[in-house]
Amino acid sequence: MDAAVQYHETHGSGRRVTTDTPRFQQVVQDFKSQIANGTLVQHAALPSERRIADEYDISRMTARRALDALEAEGLVYSEDRRGRFVSPKRVSYDVSKMVSFVAEADSRGLALEIEVVRAMKSQADAMVAEQLGVEHGAEVYAYTRLFRNNGHAIFVETEFVNARRCPGFLEHDLHQSTTRLLEARYDLSASAGDIAILMRAATAEETNLLGLAKNSAGIELTQIIRDSSGRSFCFGRQFWRGEAARFSARAIVERSVHD
């Protein structure tokens, strides 16, 4: 256990003209390579912090730093007291298609599982009321669902539907596309939608459901679905693991539809 503090610079494969590559960055780079070249496939377990520290001859805290960096980048996820694993590949979500993500995923063969976390009748708060175009305090159905792909949680969604327009909504099976449900049962078909995407930190519940590390960031996607008369009948808020998705959209200037 000699030579604790050494700070010798291993200029070796020095590419960067910067000062000196921090040791933890070496670990980061190594694992990035291993993930990129397939040595580590998705969901494969990484060595433990202690093992990495040992192998690289660094302290556990430094190993941890490297792993935290990989996690922050989304290349790796961790399960509390079980280990760290390679993140699966991103899924694509075309937000321009108002077909529910569920339906879209189905058609592309994604094994999407839905867990209903919570479902209840409640009253619209200011936010929900504005989005749904109902009175403050009006009855709405609110339900939260967790979406997994191959067993791996990728996002959690809370949706609000206008109770007056969708009586008995919660009696239906929520393990399916909401869009389809609304269309089949209530003759409400999506005609347009407003979508917003932003990056933010996960709330406590999202952290738990998605199995995220504390204070980690992800992507919030909110959408308001409107019928052909422009009235909104469904408001949803999704929170995605940051590394789990790629969102695409198509923009068309003005209203001119050519075809």
Add this chain to the structure above:
Amino acid sequence: MDAAVQYHETHGSGRRVTTDTPRFQQVVQDFKSQIANGTLVQHAALPSERRIADEYDISRMTARRALDALEAEGLVYSEDRRGRFVSPKRVSYDVSKMVSFVAEADSRGLALEIEVVRAMKSQADAMVAEQLGVEHGAEVYAYTRLFRNNGHAIFVETEFVNARRCPGFLEHDLHQSTTRLLEARYDLSASAGDIAILMRAATAEETNLLGLAKNSAGIELTQIIRDSSGRSFCFGRQFWRGEAARFSARAIVERSVHD
């Protein structure tokens, strides 16, 4: 050193059994409050790590943990060896409007500054060639610009334009909206666009230009701009500070085949 670590369990309800609140979370919460209630306004300096450690009677590393968490959430940004500061408010970007963000920002009174980092004629690599619909190796103009709002860097963008369609492009002033430039000088008006949004880690250059912490995540937004005939003439890739923006879009259902 007397115990000082107490860890009595409060037994939550779900699967997770939350133990005692970690000390660093207290710091996180405090600053969150101060930012929320306006005690700390945007760009205000937070106390240094050492000062926080002192005031909360925690170690510097624990204080650092708290600050890192705040930074990961985007509430705070740090400047190397200068300090940590409260992040400014998000800007909104409607990606459905094919008007350049610059133009849109102007009209809303944002003080947007553009710094041209790099501008050159180069040859399309596989990626760029595909997006622009040109031959691999075809001549393109490539330029990188850094965008600041009130002096605070918010995103960096690299755009590629088809050199054949836009001769002498780089001779124009790039401190303006590209969309406008293309329209005014080359009669190329945006008619549609494909946009993709995803969260990822910053590259080394992005880290430097945006003044980010190492390995921090942000949002990549790529867009392909097409003319009325569907041909693409501009391909751009933006990397945004994660906390800096909110992206909105409007989706319209195109009734087609229903499976």
Add this chain to the structure above:
DNA sequence: TGTGGAATCTGGTATATACCACAATGTGGA
């Protein structure tokens, strides 16, 4: 009135150590 340089401050990296709480595994006894 500068101006150069030292002192001080800041975040960044790194180590060593300790304990906690839960997960997985292994072992012995009923």
Add this chain to the structure above:
DNA sequence: TCCACATTGTGGTATATACCAGATTCCACA
């Protein structure tokens, strides 16, 4: 055979310390 219990492993939190290098400040000297 099956279950209770101990052992081991893992990530999570926390402390104390050290040095680095750039940013800032301020003061003495020209």
